[in-house]
Amino acid sequence: MKAIQHISYGEISESIIFSEIEKPTINKDEVLIESFAVSVNPLDIKVVNGKLKGLGKYTLPATMGYDVSGKIVEKGENVSNLNIGDEVYAYVAKQGSFAEFVSVKENIVSLKPKNISFEEAASLPLVSLTASQVLKRGKLESGNKILIHAGSGGVGSLAIQLAKAKGAYVYTTTSTDNVEWVKALGADRVIDYKTEDYKTIVKDADMVLDTLGNEYTEDAFKVIKNGGKVISLVGPVDKETANRMKLNFFAKLYLAWKRRKVTKQIKLKSAYYSLLFMRANTNQLNAVTNLVETGKVKTNIDKVFPFEDAINAVLYVDKGRTKGKVVIKMK
Ligand SMILES: NC(=O)c1ccc[n+]([C@@H]2O[C@H](COP(=O)([O-])OP(=O)(O)OC[C@H]3O[C@@H](n4cnc5c(N)ncnc54)[C@H](OP(=O)(O)O)[C@@H]3O)[C@@H](O)[C@H]2O)c1
Incomplete structure (x- = not known):
């Protein structure tokens, strides 16, 4: 074949x-x-x-x-x-x-x-499972405010719809050409990163979905409320995940050094931070099937x-x- x-x-x-x-x-x-x-x-x-x-x-x-x-x-x-x-x-x-x-x-x-x-x-499959698992890990609830970075991407475009289906208020970032397209997915406030700074618009969010990494991971803590959550798909490995990875002392030390700026932000905001690795999950994919068949997800x-x-x-x-x-x- x-x-x-x-x-x-x-x-x-x-x-x-x-x-x-x-x-x-x-x-x-x-x-x-x-x-x-x-x-x-x-x-x-x-x-x-x-x-x-x-x-x-x-x-x-x-x-x-x-x-x-x-x-x-x-x-x-x-x-x-x-x-x-x-x-x-x-x-x-x-x-x-x-x-x-x-x-x-x-x-x-x-x-x-x-x-x-x-x-x-x-x-x-991959993007909808990722988005489902992020919202589950962050325990997103109706009425919560979430910032989803890269709303026009594969993960972002699904995460917007799943977060709206849960009754959240959704901020998302994208470039000028994609603003209308992303609005049509249901986002409440689409931030054009070419002309606006999301850090001055999003305040006291319950959660950020970080799909971009680097400075976006660190800056996520600036827009969450005290005790808020940052779930990253691309940021540094969090302490709990590093502990589960059965790494040697030096590898753990290296990961702790890599996340030092995030660690500082976690303390400042009493925040929850997690790097998510998506996994296969039939129950979650079946739930997506249902959302698609009932017209709640496109x-x-x-x-x-x-x-x-x-x-x-x-x-x-x-x-x-x-x-x-x-x-x-x-x-
Ligand atoms: N850890 C995990 O389990 C896991 C799971 C899934 C995905 N991921 C990772 O998550 C990332 C996102 O995945 P994806 O499938 O959504 O990627 P994607 O579909 O390739 O993302 C492309 C989108 O990103 C947007 N974008 C790029 N730079 C941006 C910026 N500075 N601000 C806002 N939007 C921006 C682009 O919009 P514009 O053209 O408008 O800029 C484009 O629509 C990837 O790195 C992927 O590998 C990790």
Whole structure:
């Protein structure tokens, strides 16, 4: 079967290729999904760039991709909740969705929302799970104020809708060209970062979703209330996570040094800070299915590329200006 693989660590243009590889075989608790559509995430690019080498075991060549939608064509003998022919979508935690077929454990596969196309469904798993997990970790409640950075991005565009569905007041940042598009997603106050400074607009927020890192992580503490929360997707590793990572003394010391500015801000604001690593979660993806089927959440697709043009799809996301999601149509 055909697949997009990364063969070396480095720039996308030099490190990913089309390969002809064996169709996967499935274990007792897996299903084989025939991919109809997949979507590209910045995570795919970070893996190829080698930025996450320390976190996972990547053996090259490796098939890229984490999001898939398609039809089940085979199922293992222990699979009881899914059937051949089911239309499904999933976040493929072990990576490898950019291929004509992908094997996935049954317990992380959900039935795709009935009212959307395979392309739309493929745009959802990673970003909607991330947004759901951020709001859960921050215990966002109705009436809370949240600042979501990069509202026009894959995660931001979902997080705005999920936060609105919970009854929160949503501030978000984006550039001039995307202001109207982001407003239409339901954000209450869209801040054009080209002409406005969010730090003078957002005050006493209950929570910030930091999708940008660096100074955005530190400055998040300036706009939260005392005791507020900052959940980052890209900031320094928090103390609790570092403790769970079973690192040696020097690695822990290095991480503590990396988060020293954030540590100072946490103390000043009596704040909660957490770096979130999203995970597969079928219950949460099923909840997203329900929100999509009841019209409370819309998918946001910037561009659909044909499979033959998949490398350009990845290069497009690498530019960092995606409005919503980029999808690769496999069928
Ligand atoms: N830790 C985790 O588990 C996890 C999970 C998901 C994602 N992430 C990470 O979170 C980050 C965001 O992911 P994503 O999928 O949302 O990325 P994305 O879709 O590629 O984000 C692109 C968007 O970012 C906006 N943007 C760029 N700079 C901005 C700025 N200074 N202020 C406001 N908006 C800005 C762009 O809007 P303009 O063109 O208008 O600037 C564009 O719409 C990535 O680094 C990703 O790797 C981590």
